[in-house]
Amino acid sequence: MVFDILQIGGQQDILSTLVSLIWLLLLLSFFLYPGFSQRIQLSYILRDLERKLNKLRIIDDDVKDRTLKAFQEHSEPNIDVKNELERLVDSFIISPESMDPYGIVYKLEHIVNTWEDRFEEDVARICSKADPVKVKTLTNLVEVSRGVHFIYRYVRHYYLLGKRTQNIYLVLQMQMLMPQIMEIAEAYRQASYAFAQAQPIGDGIGALVVAKLVHGLEKKTYEIAKDTIVHELELDGRKLLILRASGPGGTVGRPGEGIVKLIESEGDRVKLIITIDAGLKLEGEESGKVVEGVGVAIGGTGVDKFKIEEIAKAKRIPLYAIVIYESITEAITPMRESIVKAADKIIEKVKQLVNEKVEKGATIIIAGIGNSVGIGVT
Amino acid sequence: MFPQKPQLNRFIQPLTHLTCFSCNTENSRPFKDGDYVFKEVEEKCPKCGSTKMLITGIYIEERQLKERER
Missing domain, CATH: 3.40.50.10900 (PAC-like subunit)
Structure with missing residues (x-):
């Protein structure tokens, strides 16, 4: 019956019939399964995000390697620089409570100053061979490393969340932001060279x-x-x-x-x-x-x-x-x-x-x- | 078939610009570790041969950026 319908308008060979059948099935799938086109779009966006996430991972590793080398040059051999650096890169700062904003600026100042001092002390302890000027530059280098690592974690989070929940709207927003995010990550990578060599920025x-x-x-x-x-x-x-x-x-x-x-x-x-x-x-x-x-x-x-x-x-x-x-x-x-x-x-x-x-x-x-x-x- | 390794931009090393203390001749060379702006360095002036120069700038020139774009 189907073969008869497909042959309306002229005689066809078996290959043309098969192609027509595939087209018919595809068309039917769009009618019977309304989310089909969205699934195709979702997989395309996820593939695109995956490619960019891979590039971000390479940038993150590159910056971390440079930071590690710079630290190793100025530290004693008995210090586990890799672990210490990982601890610094993963450290965080909690901003003050703003429900009652009175005096928040001074609270924020106290937290930021404590964090900066602690960070610098830690870098000075790990890189005991570095002079105070170099310690400041190395502290900046860790901050660059933290920045890139945060970007990578952030994009990975939304990519995996979108993939797990099959939420096209989540990954679509991420895809729209990716050009700017990639530009910032690349800038951070270039900044890591500048800070590693203490060049003016x-x-x-x-x-x-x-x-x-x-x-x-x-x-x-x-x-x-x-x-x-x-x-x-x-x-x-x-x-x-x-x-x-x-x-x-x-x-x-x-x-x-x-x-x-x-x-x-x-x-x-x-x-x-x-x-x-x-x-x-x-x-x-x-x-x-x-x-x-x-x-x-x-x-x-x-x-x-x-x-x-x-x-x-x-x-x-x-x-x-x-x-x-x-x-x-x-x-x-x-x-x-x-x-x-x-x-x-x-x-x-x-x-x-x-x-x-x-x-x-x-x-x-x-x-x-x-x-x-x-x-x-x- | 295999995913391509992403290409990363090449880093451009800035040039260090120096001025001679004796004859004020300006000279530039690739950046060296330890250079900073307003550092006095013991380097030979290409014009008068004096050995004391001042770093007056460390930056990427426009032509270096154009070369990378090409």
């Missing part, structure tokens, strides 16, 4: 600008907070307090605490605070473009930003910000020419702001924000 442009600004000038330099230094100097009849993270080790310092201490010691003489930092550019924007604004240009947990805003508001000090546009990849990988070239433009802008906005005899705080890896103190 794009995020350090703020520290580089202030280092260039004070280079060759007569100044007094002292530490104001942990890993944070101040250069005190006179420029065109105004007192400049230039704050940055102490280099050339990889650290961002504690600019919030530093600025609060400076204002407390200077009293009402501080008439302007300028923050200089790298800022994320939007797609299509030029890297190294310098833009000016108002507020505090600083990233991180928000603790430093809060502290500076709070004291500036209480003392009625204007807040100026200069930002250098970069992509996320450029911020954590070795500095690029377009970003370095922006430094001279910013120095001119800062000098112009100081002369235009503040009268002679006043004090100005200039903070170069960012990671000081590979940037020495002048």
Whole structure:
């Protein structure tokens, strides 16, 4: 009967009949089993995710290997570096309870500071042959390793969950996010090279600008907070307090605490605070473009930003910000020419702001924000 | 038939830019371990032969990025 129907319109050989039958069955399966097309789509997405997850695993292993080698170079042979490193990579931080947000900034600061100190102490203990500058850079390297490992675990979690529950909507969301996730993971991999060799990264442009600004000038330099230094100097009849993270080790310092201490010691003489930092550019924007604004240009947990805003508001000090546009990849990988070239433009802008906005005899705080890896103190 | 090994981007080593203390000549070379910006190094100036130079920059040049893209 079926053969008769299939042969309407002309004589057919057995192969054509078989092909027609397969088509018919396929068509029937779409009618009888409405989720069939979705199953095909799900398996396609899962295959795509699996390929990307495999690449993420390779990136994770690559970064871990580099970190392990760097640690082994600076540790005693009797230390089980692999296990110690795994413990650091798997460590976590629990953010404070926010049901009652009163005082949360200081609670967060306490937790973050404890974590940073403990992390650095652990790295110093494992890498006992490393000097304090190298310990800071190695600490950054472990943080990069932690970041990549977290991305890998996160993607693996959603891939396995989606596969187990056959939830197309879960894996579809993951697939949509994958291009950005892969870009960030690759940036982390490149960052691991930079930190392993202590090379300046794009995020350090703020520290580089202030280092260039004070280079060759007569100044007094002292530490104001942990890993944070101040250069005190006179420029065109105004007192400049230039704050940055102490280099050339990889650290961002504690600019919030530093600025609060400076204002407390200077009293009402501080008439302007300028923050200089790298800022994320939007797609299509030029890297190294310098833009000016108002507020505090600083990233991180928000603790430093809060502290500076709070004291500036209480003392009625204007807040100026200069930002250098970069992509996320450029911020954590070795500095690029377009970003370095922006430094001279910013120095001119800062000098112009100081002369235009503040009268002679006043004090100005200039903070170069960012990671000081590979940037020495002048 | 077999899954391909994913290709990872090649890492570009930045160049270290140095300035001579005596004649201010600028020179560059591949980055070496231990280099950092504003470090004074004992390296021979290619122009005047002085042995004291200052590292004034460590960065990836635009031409290096273009070479990788090619």
